[in-house]
Amino acid sequence: MEFEKAYEKAVEDNILPGYALMAGNKNGKVLYSGARGMQSLRDASSRPFQLDTICAIASMTKLMTAVAALQCVEAGLLELDKPVSDLLPEIGKYGIITGFDDEKNEATMVPNSTPITLRMLLSHTNGHEYDWFNPLLMKWRASRGEMPWVGPTVEQKSTLPLIFEPGTSFRYGAGSDWAGKLVEKATGKSLEAFMAERIWGPLGIKDITFYPKKRDDMADRMATISTLNEKGEGPAVDAPDFDILFGGTECLGGGGGFASMEGYFAFLQAVLRKDRSLLNDLSWTELFKPQLNEQCKKAFNDYLKSSPLHSQYLGMCIPTDLEKTWSFAGMICEKGQRGRMSDGSIFWGGVPSMTWYLDFEAGICGVAACQIIPPMSPSVLALHEQFQREMYQKFSGAK
Structure with a gap:
């Protein structure tokens, strides 16, 4: 596939140290999975980036927190x-x-x-x-x-x-x-304990946590953050002083999670199929429905257009002329984009240039993992878009 060649070139050009990609449908089938590169640029590391590599998922944690809140x-x-x-x-x-x-x-x-x-x-x-x-x-x-x-x-x-x-x-x-x-x-429980009991456990997921340093089974699978220069250009170098939690020690429902892509994708696919072991039908409807009135929706779209940083970081480099709104799950693109996504597709991601999407009309979802800053680096998000486009064109029947 063409996107594989693009990712491989990014690895060869030292733009992307390593990555993992997964896509699937609402019937539980994995349509694509693959990983390449290294999980760390630190001198002592030689472990390849794999589907079980543990990544800081940052704001991808928000979707799990929304599900937990609706369970309550x-x-x-x-x-x-x-x-x-x-x-x-x-x-x-x-x-x-x-x-x-x-x-x-x-x-x-x-x-x-x-x-x-x-x-x-x-x-x-x-x-x-x-x-x-x-x-x-x-x-x-x-x-x-x-x-x-x-x-x-x-x-x-x-x-x-x-x-x-x-x-x-x-x-x-x-x-x-x-x-x-x-x-x-x-x-009366920590977010870790509650999610383990109510989300990860029912789905059979073991590779999501807020405390990876307490997990001996994750020690040699931890990816580290790398950085491009301020312009988003390579070569990528190790960022040993970057603390993605900025001193956080509590469970941060907005950005404190760590997961393998196998683990997170299992959760994402459960969200796509509206798994009743997590939420009832009314709660799934609430999770996905637009929550912004016209005033707040205008503020949101104006916000995304207010600076290149906002359109990159929050708009995820999706064209600003596509009208957007917000659900508890994440950002909704009200209109689709030819060859990429259907109307009403939902997106979000995390600081280290990570993204996920849910396309309900096409019946597919996907996640793209890496550990690279500056946040939501356009050169990396362009790769993730290419991955999404090929999954859409191959598996949704759209051309």
């Missing part, structure tokens, strides 16, 4: 539209940041009047934005002698001023981290 809703432990402040008193406590006085080195805040709900957390309409995306929040962090998104706990990383009234706009932030914390509060 099904069980009556949480409600989508109930304020979360009783279980998460830290969230939103600073109000909304409206400006910053450089002379006084202090932020201007106003109270928010709308309570934050689980629905807002899973939809990124809760008022939060990752601090490293927002200049005002970066100034606020610096005024307190703090670094962005650094610290062991969700509270330390993500107790931030809001940047808009909850429910009125869209920004990409730590909603899934807070949702994971909400699951822990509601169940």
Whole structure:
């Protein structure tokens, strides 16, 4: 296949140290699986990148957290539209940041009047934005002698001023981290324990965890992060000082997972087939349906177009003229793209240029794994697009 040649050339040209790809259909069939390259560029490593290589999956964790949260809703432990402040008193406590006085080195805040709900957390309409995306929040962090998104706990990383009234706009932030914390509060279990019991266990998956360093069986299968230069050009080199968790020690529902692609793909395929061992039919419908009203949807699409970084990192290099919205599962492309995907396909990915997709009309899903930064590097995402296109053209019947 042509995409295989493109990936192989990227490995030979030292753009991509290693990768794993899997695609399948809703009937449980694996349509393609393959891996090549090395799992690490560190001197002592010689292990090839394989389907059982353990990767930091970053924001690909969010899909699992959304499923876990809806499991709690099904069980009556949480409600989508109930304020979360009783279980998460830290969230939103600073109000909304409206400006910053450089002379006084202090932020201007106003109270928010709308309570934050689980629905807002899973939809990124809760008022939060990752601090490293927002200049005002970066100034606020610096005024307190703090670094962005650094610290062991969700509270330390993500107790931030809001940047808009909850429910009125869209920004990409730590909603899934807070949702994971909400699951822990509601169940009395760690997110690791809850997902092992309710998601990974029922699917027979052993290679997903928040704590790979505690797993002796993963020690020699851990991939490491490599980096291209700031322009996304090779050769890739080892990035030994890059900590993808930035000091995190808790289960981070928004980005703290580690998985083999065999393991994650088994979960993704269960999502594609709407496996009833995970959720009932109503919950699957809720997971996939568009959650943004017209105002928030416009804010989302404007956000993706606001800078090349946003269209690359959050828009996943998908053309910005394709209208998008958001579901609890991830980003929905409302219209398909000829030769690539059907209307309503859902996408998301993770910092080390990782992507997954669900194409319900074509009945296929796929995941593309690697461990390369800068995040969502366009040269790597172009390879993942080629993989998706060939899977679509070969297995969906579309040409």
